[in-house]
Structure formats: C-alpha cells, structure tokens
Amino acid sequence: MTGTATRYLYLARHGEAAPDGSGLTEAGRRQATLLGRRLSDVPLTAVHHGPLLRAAQTARLVADELEGVTPCVSEIAGDYVPHIPERDELPAEAADFYLDFLAGATDEEREHGPALACAALRRFAGVVTDGDQDRHELVVTHNFLIAWLVRDALHAPKWRWLGLNHGNAALTVIRYAPGRAASVLLSNDMRHLPAGLRWTGFPPELHV
Numbered sequence: 001m002t003g004t005a006t007r008y009l010y011l012a013r014h015g016e017a018a019p020d021g022s023g024l025t026e027a028g029r030r031q032a033t034l035l036g037r038r039l040s041d042v043p044l045t046a047v048h049h050g051p052l053l054r055a056a057q058t059a060r061l062v063a064d065e066l067e068g069v070t071p072c073v074s075e076i077a078g079d080y081v082p083h084i085p086e087r088d089e090l091p092a093e094a095a096d097f098y099l100d101f102l103a104g105a106t107d108e109e110r111e112h113g114p115a116l117a118c119a120a121l122r123r124f125a126g127v128v129t130d131g132d133q134d135r136h137e138l139v140v141t142h143n144f145l146i147a148w149l150v151r152d153a154l155h156a157p158k159w160r161w162l163g164l165n166h167g168n169a170a171l172t173v174i175r176y177a178p179g180r181a182a183s184v185l186l187s188n189d190m191r192h193l194p195a196g197l198r199w200t201g202f203p204p205e206l207h208v
Contacts, residue, residue: 005128009139010138012172014055014058015057016169016201031197033061047070076124082114083148144161147162147164155181
C-alpha cells in the first residue's frame with residue numbers, strides 16, 4: 001500500500017535496571033523522567049512498551065511528563081533475539097565472537113524471536129498508510145530491538161543488529177517519509193541526561 005504520511009518512530013531503551021529484575025534503580029527512574037521531559041513537546045500519539053517491568057516502569061514515568069498519552073504494552077516491543085545468523089553471514093574476523101555471544105539463546109528464543117522481530121517491523125516501521133497526518137510514536141524497549149530497527153532503516157544485512165549498542169534512556173529517531181528511504185535522525189542521543197546518568201547499560205570500554 002502506498003504511504004500517505006510520514007511516520008516518526010522514537011525509540012528508547014528502558015532506564016537503568018536493578019540486577020535482580022525488580023525494576024528501575026533510582027538512576028533509572030531519573031533517566032526515564034528526563035526522557036519524558038525531552039519528549040514533552042513532541043506530538044506523540046502512542047507510547048508502546050515491552051512487557052518486562054523495567055520497560056513498563058520507564059514508559060509510565062515518561063508518560064507522566066506527557067499529555068494525553070497512555071502507555072500500551074506490546075509483546076513485539078519486548079526483549080528478544082531478532083535474528084541468529086549462520087557463520088557464513090558474519091565477517092570472518094567477528095564470527096566467533098558473535099556466535100559465542102548468541103550461544104546461550106534458548107530454542108524458544110531461536111523460534112519466536114525472529115517472528116516477533118518481523119512483526120515489529122510491520123507494526124512500527126514504514127510510512128503511515130491509514131491516514132494523511134504525520135504520526136509520532138514512541139517505543140520503550142530494549143537494546144536488541146532498537147538495533148534491529150536501526151539496521152533495517154539502514155538496509156543493512158540482518159546480522160548487523162549485533163554490535164549496535166544503546167544506553168539506558170538514550171533516544172533514537174527514525175523517519176519514514178513517502179517516496180524516500182528511511183532516515184535515522186538521531187541515534188543513542190543522551191543530551192537530556194546529565195553526565196552522571198549517561199552511558200549506563202553501555203559496555204564500559206565504549207564509554208566516551
């Protein structure tokens with residue numbers, strides 16, 4: 001179907017989470033609130049979030065800073081492995097590293113993750129096809145899905161979601177405009193966070 005309006009997809013990783021899975025840390029709650037303030041002037045029509053507690057809490061704190069938007073849970077915004085590559089898909093020098101990283105994926109993850117990832121592309125990516133007004137939507141999710149959607153926007157191979165890292169409460173924005181290729185307008189943007197709240201959830205060796 002031909003697109004009729006532009007979709008702006010805002011992607012944010014959940015705030016810093018407690019190691020025991022009990023939800024956000026105090027820093028994570030602060031990150032989420034600041035992300036909400038960053039987005040307070042954006043005409044968001046929807047806030048989607050994954051079912052895990054850290055994503056749900058982040059979405060609620062973000063929505064507290066917005067007007068007229070109620071967070072909505074979505075399985076396809078959850079934490080899952082979107083694609084597990086075969087060795088011959090990967091660069092030779094990185095194949096062992098990535099395959100070792102993915103070795104712990106369960107049979108269920110290997111079966112259901114790719115299906116959820118395809119559903120996420122159908123739901124969240126692409127131009128607006130059911131109206132003539134530009135649409136702004138936020139997905140509060142996890143690192144893997146953000147990487148998967150950015151990879152798709154750049155027309156990169158499926159394996160390339162690997163190696164794309166996003167900090168807690170960092171903001172990524174993708175624009176899908178009719179008649180144009182997708183454009184990544186922002187990636188891993190942390191300007192709304194003070195220095196002490198940046199780079200959490202990011203591999204320490206990659207902090208800048």
